Amino acid sequence: DTEVTQTPKHLVMGMTNKKSLKCEQHMGHRAMYWYKQKAKKPPELMFVYSYEKLSINESVPSRFSPECPNSSLLNLHLHALQPEDSALYLCASSQEKTPGQIFSDSPLHFGNGTRLTVT
């Protein structure tokens, strides 16, 4: 099993709901990522936190709000989502020995994702 734990595994929410996705890793990794994956498509980068600071926001709509309370935890707060936001949301982490770099000795480790359905 993966060392990146995501909860919940499945989430169904209405367009007016507020919910949060959670991600936890205990590998001492200092970079954490949110990816979105639609069916039969590759993961798409949403956000990157490096040393607990938001370093990349890939122009994600504000209805997605990331939070990194500490180096082991990553949250994604969801509000007023649309049906087209239904997807698998993947969290990942990497050791990132050098901030801002993914090297071969610190690859991305993915969790198994949260399957989100927006009704």
Place this chain on the structure above:
Amino acid sequence: QQQVKQSPQSLIVQKGGISIINCAYENTAFDYFPWYQQFPGKGPALLIAIRPDVSEKKEGRFTISFNKSAKQFSLHIMDSQPGDSATYFCAASSGSRLTFGEGTQLTVNP
């Protein structure tokens, strides 16, 4: 240019055969090339990776071949097994961004 082109989209191989998936890139700033394997309902898992200063890397039945001048790299799965049936993504990174190919759905028939 962040695109990574992957082919084929789907691949069917008999048990014991060789599976070959190819990827090509344009951005010469890419400095790390991993392959990920994803089973249904699971997150992608790192399979094998290579850096551009190496032309080939082998781990068990999995081999990456890398051609820097052609900006191409490929994954070879020797003695393919039904348990290898999954979606395979090549990827390339520059900095903190990992750009994925579109994926190849591999089916290994028994």
